[in-house]
Structures are given as structure tokens and as C-alpha cells.
Amino acid sequence: MPNISRDEVAHLARLARLAVTDEELDLFAGQLDAILEAVAAVGDVATDDIPPTSHAVPLTNVFRADEVRPGLGQQQALAGAPFPEEGRFRVPRILGEEA
Amino acid sequence: MSASVAVTELMDYDEVVQRFDPVLGLEVHVELSTNTKMFCGCENAFGGEPNTKVCPVCLGLPGSLPVVNGKAVESAIRIGLALNCDIAEWCRFARKNYFYPDMPKNFQTSQYDEPIAVNGWLDVVLDDGEVVRVEIERAHMEEDTGKSLHVGGSTGRIHGAEHSLLDYNRAGVPLIEIVTKPIVGTGARAPEVARAYVTALRDLLRALGVSDVRMDQGSLRCDANVSLMAKGAAEFGTRTETKNVNSLRSVERAVRYEMTRQAAVLANGGRVVQETRHFDESTGSTSSGRTKETAEDYRYFPEPDLVPVAPSREWVEELRATLPELPWERLKRIQTEWQLTDPELRDLVNAGAVELVAETVAAGAGPAEARSWWVSYLTQQANTRGVDLADLPITPVQLARVIALVAEGSLTNKLAREVVDGVLAGEGEPDQVVEARGLKVVSDDSALLAAVDEALAAQPDIAEKIRSGKVAAAGAIVGAVMKATKGQADAKRVRELVLSRCTG
Numbered sequence: 001m002p003n004i005s006r007d008e009v010a011h012l013a014r015l016a017r018l019a020v021t022d023e024e025l026d027l028f029a030g031q032l033d034a035i036l037e038a039v040a041a042v043g044d045v046a047t048d049d050i051p052p053t054s055h056a057v058p059l060t061n062v063f064r065a066d067e068v069r070p071g072l073g074q075q076q077a078l079a080g081a082p083f084p085e086e087g088r089f090r091v092p093r094i095l096g097e098e099a
Numbered sequence: 100m101s102a103s104v105a106v107t108e109l110m111d112y113d114e115v116v117q118r119f120d121p122v123l124g125l126e127v128h129v130e131l132s133t134n135t136k137m138f139c140g141c142e143n144a145f146g147g148e149p150n151t152k153v154c155p156v157c158l159g160l161p162g163s164l165p166v167v168n169g170k171a172v173e174s175a176i177r178i179g180l181a182l183n184c185d186i187a188e189w190c191r192f193a194r195k196n197y198f199y200p201d202m203p204k205n206f207q208t209s210q211y212d213e214p215i216a217v218n219g220w221l222d223v224v225l226d227d228g229e230v231v232r233v234e235i236e237r238a239h240m241e242e243d244t245g246k247s248l249h250v251g252g253s254t255g256r257i258h259g260a261e262h263s264l265l266d267y268n269r270a271g272v273p274l275i276e277i278v279t280k281p282i283v284g285t286g287a288r289a290p291e292v293a294r295a296y297v298t299a300l301r302d303l304l305r306a307l308g309v310s311d312v313r314m315d316q317g318s319l320r321c322d323a324n325v326s327l328m329a330k331g332a333a334e335f336g337t338r339t340e341t342k343n344v345n346s347l348r349s350v351e352r353a354v355r356y357e358m359t360r361q362a363a364v365l366a367n368g369g370r371v372v373q374e375t376r377h378f379d380e381s382t383g384s385t386s387s388g389r390t391k392e393t394a395e396d397y398r399y400f401p402e403p404d405l406v407p408v409a410p411s412r413e414w415v416e417e418l419r420a421t422l423p424e425l426p427w428e429r430l431k432r433i434q435t436e437w438q439l440t441d442p443e444l445r446d447l448v449n450a451g452a453v454e455l456v457a458e459t460v461a462a463g464a465g466p467a468e469a470r471s472w473w474v475s476y477l478t479q480q481a482n483t484r485g486v487d488l489a490d491l492p493i494t495p496v497q498l499a500r501v502i503a504l505v506a507e508g509s510l511t512n513k514l515a516r517e518v519v520d521g522v523l524a525g526e527g528e529p530d531q532v533v534e535a536r537g538l539k540v541v542s543d544d545s546a547l548l549a550a551v552d553e554a555l556a557a558q559p560d561i562a563e564k565i566r567s568g569k570v571a572a573a574g575a576i577v578g579a580v581m582k583a584t585k586g587q588a589d590a591k592r593v594r595e596l597v598l599s600r601c602t603g
Contacts, residue, residue, distance in 0.1 A: 055403070060407045061408060061409055062166065062406050063166070064140070077150045077267075086149070088149050088266050089150070089200070090262055092262055094200065
């Protein structure tokens with residue numbers, strides 16, 4: 001049933017910031033189609049008495065007490081950052097994608 | 100900023116509202132004042148050295164798992180209840196995916212199609228007492244983002260920046276987003292409605308004790324969606340979204356500006372571009388930010404690391420029982436207790452003096468005196484100084500002391516003002532000012548009698564008139580005595596003494 005178009009692959013690639021060539025668009029469209037078809041098989045066994053779920057375990061309301069726990073110090077937090085500056089993470093300039 | 104310096108054309112406001120109907124949609128983000136963040140135990144506090152309130156969870160490090168802050172869910176439910184919303188029996192968190200480094204995870208944990216609270220309303224009172232009911236679409240839970248510092252740009256803004264520096268202390272702070280349904284039919288009053296709504300919401304959130312609601316620190320932020328439709332049109336026009344308007348006054352200005360700008364665009368046959376705009380406090384104008392030509396695609400999906408939130412009805416009712424007296428209930432009670440007419444209550448509210456008067460009354464002053472001081476003399480002083488009433492350097496307790504001194508007859512109203520002036524000038528507590536400035540009423544009858552006799556002797560013709568029954572003439576003598584005692588006598592007492600001297 002799934003039928004992923006080249007346009008959809010291009011859209012997904014853009015959202016994921018992946019550079020994809022024209023040939024790859026065709027290739028991935030076919031591959032994604034195959035994957036989605038395999039997953040869609042789940043739909044064959046789903047019946048009305050099985051509610052859709054996003055979790056494998058039937059748990060709700062797992063909460064934490066509002067108590068401060070020690071975190072990382074600044075040095076530790078920045079330990080893996082390639083270009084820390086003024087105690088902050090340095091990233092390339094950002095344009096046009098402000099959330 | 101774009102290189103173009105073209106002047107934005109604006110339509111006269113009166114013409115705008117003659118030709119168009121504005122439609123508003125307000126999104127308010129409120130940071131909860133919990134001890135910890137939404138999904139981890141890091142401290143939730145404003146400011147601090149960068150990246151010192153962070154951990155693997157809020158930094159999005161691999162392998163870390165979030166756990167929901169129960170207190171934040173409680174606050175969300177209480178907010179929902181106070182806004183007359185239905186509380187969902189079942190809701191989930193969702194990932195909002197995007198590429199922007201203010202969230203180190205590359206997604207924000209939010210709620211999407213299953214918010215915790217839906218379909219509420221808030222009654223908003225305008226300056227003249229008119230009540231507008233604002234319908235609430237939803238209130239949902241999410242997390243705040245980190246703070247970006249843009250380096251290398253001439254203005255510190257994102258445009259022209261060479262790189263950005265990220266501080267994630269704020270990333271993960273519990274945030275409730277409250278979204279209105281479209282607000283229609285408010286016409287020329289749309290900007291005022293917007294301000295009044297955010298004001299009412301702020302007061303409500305403060306009363307609930309769920310946030311410190313500091314717009315200046317960003318713990319309460321408003322995004323204003325504005326569109327126009329021609330009079331009589333049925334379909335909404337294209338909207339713009341003005342971001343992070345960070346004062347109540349700015350909310351009103353931003354809406355008004357967008358109305359005049361969009362009207363000019365439409366009147367010239369143009370079309371309004373659907374975009375995010377930024378409000379500039381200094382000019383009161385908005386400028387184009389991100390264009391939303393294509394619909395955002397955040398690829399929301401249910402957050403697999405968090406289980407659903409399913410508040411039992413018992414829990415919801417328990418939380419409902421914790422709701423404090425809400426602002427409008429409190430005003431109703433105050434109006435009854437202080438015996439205020441509707442206009443008097445409105446003046447009190449508009450002066451921003453309710454809290455101050457209540458505290459002054461709590462410190463022992465009569466409501467009428469307390470109200471009079473705050474709404475008239477002190478409001479004038481605040482205006483002269485260009486500060487908010489609450490920021491005047493006099494406390495309700497100090498004012499209550501001045502009022503008490505008047506009540507016991509130690510000060511006249513005139514002297515009381517001098518004492519208040521002294522307190523405002525930083526001369527200390529009211530009693531110290533009285534002492535230092537020598538402002539006590541001359542209550543010693545023998546001293547007053549001497550002054551009365553002196554005045555009568557100085558004006559024998561008037562004294563004679565009083566003796567012959569022309570009581571009205573006593574005013575001149577009272578005036579002379581008040582002058583002689585530099586206003587430190589109780590005029591009523593002086594008058595009694597004058598009359599008894601002339602008739603006795």
C-alpha cells in the first residue's frame with residue numbers, strides 16, 4: 001500500500017539536512033517503500049479490540065518528585081564540545097531556522 | 100535586517116477599524132516556578148553562570164532518559180482548571196523535531212494532539228469595565244529552550260552573526276503554553292483586549308502561585324497572532340505572528356502596529372505575508388522575521404521515552420480543591436468589604452493599587468484612607484517620578500503608620516503629606532520624619548489658646564463680629580492661627596477654641 005514518491009523523499013531529506021542526489025531519490029524511494037510495506041504488515045493483525053499505542057508497556061503517570069539533583073558542572077558539560085567559548089557551546093551561525 | 104530602508108506604510112487607526120475587523124490569537128508561554136526542570140532534576144532558576152544547571156537529560160546526551168516532574172503536571176492541571184478547561188483523561192508528550200541549536204536534543208518535548216487541558220475561557224475586564232470572554236483553545240506542557248547569544252553581528256541579533264553561543268540553563272525548564280481560540284468582534288478595542296487578556300492571565304497565574312510571571316525576565320511571554328478581514332467578510336485574513344512581546348504595554352502596541360501595517364498592505368492591493376515578526380520596543384514597530392511560506396513540518400510523534408499522563412478524576416478534584424481565591428473572586432470580595440462602587444473598584448484596579456491597598460489595610464489602616472492615598476496622592480507621585488506605584492519607596496506598612504497618626508490626631512492631612520514626602524525622600528520611617536521635620540500637630544491647648552488670643556487681639560473688628568454672633572467670621576482667625584503655627588494645628592480644634600473664647 002505505501003507508495004513513497006521522489007518528492008516525499010526529497011522533502012524528508014531536506015528535513016533531515018541530507019544531501020541526496022537525483023539517483024538516490026529513486027533508490028531511496030524504492031527502499032523506503034519496501035520498509036514501510038514490511039511495517040504495514042502490522043496493520044493486518046490489528047483489530048478493533050486492540051487500541052493503538054505508542055508504548056509497549058501499559059504504564060501511565062510515571063512522575064518524579066520536584067527535588068533538585070546534582071547535574072554536571074560547567075567544565076564537565078562542555079567537555080565534549082569542540083569549541084566552548086565563555087562557558088557556552090559555540091555553534092556555526094544560524095539563519096532562517098529559528099524555532 | 101534587510102538592506103532596504105523603505106519606510107513601512109501605516110494606515111490611520113480610525114480608518115483601519117472602519118474598514119477591517121481584526122482577529123487575534125494569543126499564545127502565552129509561562130515558565131513554571133518549580134524547583135527543578137520538566138524532565139530532570141536540574142535546578143530551575145533564572146540566570147546563573149552559563150551551563151551550570153545542566154545534566155545529561157537536558158543536554159540530550161545519548162542514553163539519558165527523561166522523567167516527568169509531577170509538580171509541573173499538578174501546576175498544568177491547576178492552570179487548566181482555573182481557566183475553566185476540561186482536563187484530559189489521557190494525554191501524551193510528543194517530539195517536535197527541528198534543526199536549531201536552542202534545543203541540544205534537536206527536538207523539543209511538547210504536547211501535540213493530546214494537550215492536558217482544552218476548551219476553557221477567561222473573562223477579561225477592560226479599562227472601562229466592559230467584560231470580554233476570551234475562549235481558550237488549549238493549554239499544554241512543554242519545555243523551554245536554551246538561550247542563544249549571537250556573536251559578530253552589529254546588533255547582537257541573529258542576522259549578520261558569525262556564530263552563536265549556547266547556554267542550556269533554561270533548556271528543559273517547565274513551560275505551559277496557553278493558546279486562545281480566535282478572538283473576533285473586538286474591533287477598535289483589539290489591542291486593549293490583547294493587553295487586558297495577558298494582564299488577567301498574569302494575575303491569575305500569580306494567584307495560583309505557579310510562576311513568578313516576570314515578563315521582563317521572560318517567565319511570561321506572549322506571541323500575538325493578528326489578521327485583518329474586510330468588514331463583512333466571513334473568512335479570516337492571512338495572519339502574522341509577532342514574537343516574544345515582553346511587556347503588557349508592548350502587547351497592546353504590537354497588535355495596534357500590526358493592524359495599521361496590514362491594513363495599509365491590503366488597501367494597496369497587496370497581500371499580507373504569513374510570517375513571524377519581531378517587535379521592537381524602542382520604535383513600537385514590528386519587522387519581518389521568518390517567512391512561513393510553507394507549513395512547518397516538525398514531524399511530531401509520540402515521545403517514546405515518556406509514558407502517557409492519565410490524571411484520575413480524583414486527583415483532578417483534589418487539585419481543584421487547592422485552587423486559591425482567584426483574582427476576580429477576590430475583587431468581588433474586596434468590593435463588598437470596602438464598599439466600593441463599580442467605578443471606584445475600576446479606578447483601583449487601573450491604578451494597579453489593589454495589592455498595595457490590601458496590604459495597607461492589613462497593616463491596620465481603614466480601606467477608604469488607604470485607597471485615597473494610593474489612588475490619588477501616591478499615584479501622582481509615581482507619575483511624576485515615572486515609576487510604577489508599587490516601586491515608590493514607601494511601603495504599605497509605612498503608609499498605614501501615617502494614616503494611624505492622622506487618625507489619632509497627631510497629624511493633619513496636610514502634615515501627613517509632608518511625612519509621606521519625607522518617607523519618599525528617604526528620610527526614614529514616618530515617626531522619624533515627624534520627629535526630624537518637627538511635624539507634630541500642636542495639640543497643647545494652652546499654646547493654641549495663646550495663639551488664638553494673639554490673633555483676636557490683632558484683629559479686634561473681626562473678634563467683635565464673632566462676639567456679635569457672626570460665626571462665619573471665625574475663619575479669618577482660624578487662618579491666622581494656622582499660619583502662626585505653621586499649619587501644625589488641628590484647624591477644627593482651633594475653631595472650637597476661637598468660638599469658645601468669643602462666646603464664653
